[in-house]
Amino acid sequence: MFEFKDVRYKDIIDIPSLVIKKGEITTLIGESGGGKTTILRLLNKMISPTHGEIMFDGKPLTRIHTITHRQQVTMLSQNPIVFDGNIKENLTAGFRFQEKPLPDDTLLKQVLDSIQLKKKLTDSTDRLSGGEKQRLTLGRVLLLDSPIYLLDEPSSALDDSTEELIIEMFYGFVKENHKTLVMVTHSKEIAYKYSDSMIRIENGRCVSEGE
Numbered sequence: 001m002f003e004f005k006d007v008r009y010k011d012i013i014d015i016p017s018l019v020i021k022k023g024e025i026t027t028l029i030g031e032s033g034g035g036k037t038t039i040l041r042l043l044n045k046m047i048s049p050t051h052g053e054i055m056f057d058g059k060p061l062t063r064i065h066t067i068t069h070r071q072q073v074t075m076l077s078q079n080p081i082v083f084d085g086n087i088k089e090n091l092t093a094g095f096r097f098q099e100k101p102l103p104d105d106t107l108l109k110q111v112l113d114s115i116q117l118k119k120k121l122t123d124s125t126d127r128l129s130g131g132e133k134q135r136l137t138l139g140r141v142l143l144l145d146s147p148i149y150l151l152d153e154p155s156s157a158l159d160d161s162t163e164e165l166i167i168e169m170f171y172g173f174v175k176e177n178h179k180t181l182v183m184v185t186h187s188k189e190i191a192y193k194y195s196d197s198m199i200r201i202e203n204g205r206c207v208s209e210g211e
């Protein structure tokens, strides 16, 4: 699905070759500052390589329109962005942005259950904890039903038991619906348990790749 060909980004990334396969869960692990987030940003076309090329389904990413690309690839960044307003407005923010019809409340309530957020749709977001905000943003991207997800440390603000539940739920969603997931995690346990492929990034380089 994604193929890196001699990709460099400034002096941060230097990856001669890397393949990310369709329908797989790929985890990026490695030390802080190694370049994992930068790789997700390259995949999402938020930034472009300063050298080399990234191919997407055999086509250079530079030739694919950014908006077209983002309709397929949904990225959830490390710091959840929750807007002022209520839970429903936040869950449906992506739909408003893409000018799609809003999902009905029954579906929204199912999503709240799946992310274990015990709140009403009309509740305000101003008192949510960091972990609750992170779960809410996960719910928002789940609803978008995108074929490819890029998640940057989706569980960093969650306690261990919530983390396991949420990752398990997202894993089920991805596998059942044949999605492709690229996920940054600092948890080796999560990486070993859920990855089809694991890539270790150190100083902007892939130092190992495993099944």
Ligand SMILES: Nc1ncnc2c1ncn2[C@@H]1O[C@H](COP(=O)(O)OP(=O)(O)OP(=O)(O)O)[C@@H](O)[C@H]1O
Pocket: 010, 012, 030, 031, 032, 033, 034, 035, 036, 037, 038, 039
């Ligand atoms: N646009 C940029 N210009 C210059 N340097 C940058 C830019 N973006 C990130 N960096 C630097 O590149 C390095 C890699 O950053 P990146 O966020 O990709 O690491 P990471 O592996 O995701 O780290 P963490 O696990 O701490 O989130 C860091 O040293 C960071 O300060």
